[in-house]
Amino acid sequence: MTLLTLENVGFSYGKGQRVLEDISFTVPRGSNVGLVGESGSGKSTLLRLLLGLERPQTGRILFDGAPLEARDAPAMRAYRKRVQAVFQDPYSSLNPAHRIRRIVTEPLRSLKVPGDHLAMAQEAIAAVGLSPDTLDRHPHQFSGGQRQRIAIARAIVSRPELILADEAVSALDLSTRVRVVDLFEEISERMTMLFVSHDMGVVAALCDRIVVLDRGHIVEAGETATILNAPQHPYTRSLLDSIPRMPVAP
Amino acid sequence: MSRSNARTGKTLTLWLSLVLVGAITLAGVVSFVWTPFALSDMAGGRLEAPNATHWAGTDRLGRDVFTQLMIGARIALIVGAGAVAIGAVIGVITGILAAFATRFLDDALAAFFDILIAFPTLLVAMLVVAAREESSLSTAILALGIGLSPIVGRITRILTKQVLSQDYITAARVCGTSWPVIVIWHILPNIAPFLAVNLALQFGLAVMAEASLSYLGLGAPPPNASWGRMLQEAQGTVYSAPWGAIFPGLALFALVIGINLLADGLRDRFDPSRRSA
Amino acid sequence: MMADLLTVDALTLATAETVLVEDLSFSIGRGERFGLIGESGSGKSLTSLAVLGLLPPAIRATGQVTLDGQAIVGAPERKLRGLRGSVVASVFQEPLTALDPLMPLGRQIALPVRRRLRREGRDSTRTAVRREVHALMDQVRLPDPQRLYDAYPHEVSGGQRQRVAIAMALACQPRLLIADEPTTALDVTTQVEIIRLINTLVEELDIALLFISHDLAVVGQMAERVMVMRNGRAVETGAMQQVLTRPRDAYTRALVTAARRFDHALEGQP
Numbered sequence: 001m002t003l004l005t006l007e008n009v010g011f012s013y014g015k016g017q018r019v020l021e022d023i024s025f026t027v028p029r030g031s032n033v034g035l036v037g038e039s040g041s042g043k044s045t046l047l048r049l050l051l052g053l054e055r056p057q058t059g060r061i062l063f064d065g066a067p068l069e070a071r072d073a074p075a076m077r078a079y080r081k082r083v084q085a086v087f088q089d090p091y092s093s094l095n096p097a098h099r100i101r102r103i104v105t106e107p108l109r110s111l112k113v114p115g116d117h118l119a120m121a122q123e124a125i126a127a128v129g130l131s132p133d134t135l136d137r138h139p140h141q142f143s144g145g146q147r148q149r150i151a152i153a154r155a156i157v158s159r160p161e162l163i164l165a166d167e168a169v170s171a172l173d174l175s176t177r178v179r180v181v182d183l184f185e186e187i188s189e190r191m192t193m194l195f196v197s198h199d200m201g202v203v204a205a206l207c208d209r210i211v212v213l214d215r216g217h218i219v220e221a222g223e224t225a226t227i228l229n230a231p232q233h234p235y236t237r238s239l240l241d242s243i244p245r246m247p248v249a250p
Numbered sequence: 251m252s253r254s255n256a257r258t259g260k261t262l263t264l265w266l267s268l269v270l271v272g273a274i275t276l277a278g279v280v281s282f283v284w285t286p287f288a289l290s291d292m293a294g295g296r297l298e299a300p301n302a303t304h305w306a307g308t309d310r311l312g313r314d315v316f317t318q319l320m321i322g323a324r325i326a327l328i329v330g331a332g333a334v335a336i337g338a339v340i341g342v343i344t345g346i347l348a349a350f351a352t353r354f355l356d357d358a359l360a361a362f363f364d365i366l367i368a369f370p371t372l373l374v375a376m377l378v379v380a381a382r383e384e385s386s387l388s389t390a391i392l393a394l395g396i397g398l399s400p401i402v403g404r405i406t407r408i409l410t411k412q413v414l415s416q417d418y419i420t421a422a423r424v425c426g427t428s429w430p431v432i433v434i435w436h437i438l439p440n441i442a443p444f445l446a447v448n449l450a451l452q453f454g455l456a457v458m459a460e461a462s463l464s465y466l467g468l469g470a471p472p473p474n475a476s477w478g479r480m481l482q483e484a485q486g487t488v489y490s491a492p493w494g495a496i497f498p499g500l501a502l503f504a505l506v507i508g509i510n511l512l513a514d515g516l517r518d519r520f521d522p523s524r525r526s527a
Numbered sequence: 528m529m530a531d532l533l534t535v536d537a538l539t540l541a542t543a544e545t546v547l548v549e550d551l552s553f554s555i556g557r558g559e560r561f562g563l564i565g566e567s568g569s570g571k572s573l574t575s576l577a578v579l580g581l582l583p584p585a586i587r588a589t590g591q592v593t594l595d596g597q598a599i600v601g602a603p604e605r606k607l608r609g610l611r612g613s614v615v616a617s618v619f620q621e622p623l624t625a626l627d628p629l630m631p632l633g634r635q636i637a638l639p640v641r642r643r644l645r646r647e648g649r650d651s652t653r654t655a656v657r658r659e660v661h662a663l664m665d666q667v668r669l670p671d672p673q674r675l676y677d678a679y680p681h682e683v684s685g686g687q688r689q690r691v692a693i694a695m696a697l698a699c700q701p702r703l704l705i706a707d708e709p710t711t712a713l714d715v716t717t718q719v720e721i722i723r724l725i726n727t728l729v730e731e732l733d734i735a736l737l738f739i740s741h742d743l744a745v746v747g748q749m750a751e752r753v754m755v756m757r758n759g760r761a762v763e764t765g766a767m768q769q770v771l772t773r774p775r776d777a778y779t780r781a782l783v784t785a786a787r788r789f790d791h792a793l794e795g796q797p
Contacts, residue, residue, distance in 0.1 A: 247768055249772040
């Protein structure tokens, strides 16, 4: 059962150089896929394609078997009901002028989800481990980790099937990062997740499949354990070798 | 120590500006229902110095200067508010359009703003008055509003571009929020604090420009008592009866300074960038 | 025994409203590599600014900072400038903002080189400076020095910019190099090169290192001794191996556990 399929996707900005070339991979329903790459790998661009913010020039993206067409407004609306995102910078992803209540319920209003929006927001806020009075406050009253939890609440409030996370823990301090990774792990039990990150350690902790991207190409993809224990591509090997490890007790 | 001193200083300045602007606004509002004399009352002696009956003296027609000052306050505020409102509506709409437009249209609009700004507001206003071929209060307001609009447009365009680069805009797009809603919910509330400060500064500019228009005889026609026209009429008698020029000059100075200080003070209070955790 | 190169004694940094660093004491010996670990808001970067005498005017320092026998806290700017040009040099997180975008890289390295040659009363003609700059570029393993000499910061990669920043720091032949998160903005594959480079250089040139980072594993590769800071206070100081494998303080333990979790994940363990 695949939820998301990319078939030979290619993209370039304007007439510039190819940012993505011949990208093909699948995200099985219920899985947790990590998309790993360094700067210039094209991972952010790939995410923009999946968010429907850009259109691939070649190839296609299939969601639940149907091709994603950014220009088809009703189809996009249906897609957005089922796909939500969490971004990197918790300081820029929440509108500072709004209360949390309004921020978290925005997808419900925009997507015209029926039902009691406040109750759904309360449920989402509880699910990310924040207290109910969070809803009456403003973003500036929260720390980076708490803001990221609020952003996650906004992403899950409409009960999407797929969560796209863009470096969603990279801006957080180590001790906060571990707790937010735990939260993602918990959430991923209920939905499919594509986790884009440069941090192999986080992806290894969170994902069951890994796709390695380098300069616009997929160099390797497979089960997390296989990639970590027997990397095939030299780039994957050098990436793994480069990660500084903690000293071990003598 | 020095920081708390600075803060006390800021609070003092804010209060001072509130008093200045408040007093002039009060005078303007009261002038609708009461003035010491009627505007056309020429019963006073000519060019009387300030005295118990005529608090600010009389002009060369024997009219009470204080009465004219009060009505001048009303005119200044109406012109300032009207011009800023017109400038804001035109400027905000074109500014947001430019920020959203394709690269080509954006560049064209940005260049257009810059060219218009290169002309002094007063000059643009004079052209509008000339085009309408009559000088009236509404013409002055419209003229100044059009003159201010490129300044507002330019700053709106820049502020909007900054907001557009924020992740919460992407987040809104991703959860299906439409562009008009994004403008109303996300862009306007976030550019409003900065825009408000800028508009307050434009208000001061409009008041001064109106005085200049009136001084040149292009503003509100008689019997409207504009500070600018008072200054113009007092020109011939400035040495024999300086109060005729000093009082409107002071009133103009107080209003413009007051509004500028108020804008500064409000920015310090409400600057969203200082709303950090 | 020679006196320590840097001694920080009961350093407290505060604004009118809040205390940012409180009662901090540590010392770095000549040639020693010292790591300062802390999360955001721990005061670690502020501490490095205090050592450089570069605190913002709103922050008041009390206590003592002694660098190479000279007092830093309360010293006049003229004297501090002298120390910064000769005894201590620094490398920061973002090499793009640390470099002048409008000046070719070679000329940026040449500035501190010329200052030092003049100070030492040596030949500071153009050719002599250029020779020295090329030597430095070799030392930081910048490829193709001829081309990079005339390149601008935006024309080279992040890793190469950081190498240029390191070359500029080395140009004044410091006794202490302060590196504040110098690899945080870099990709991991570049990070490992910069870590190796700094390690090799401080060893070869016998420079003491104050390495500041939030990344425990990176500090583990750079420092012999570490101090962990939290909310402006030192919570634990000791040998790197001991602190990172057998932490005593609860906060350090939490940090180490968190870091190990991602390490274990990389080993393919749950």
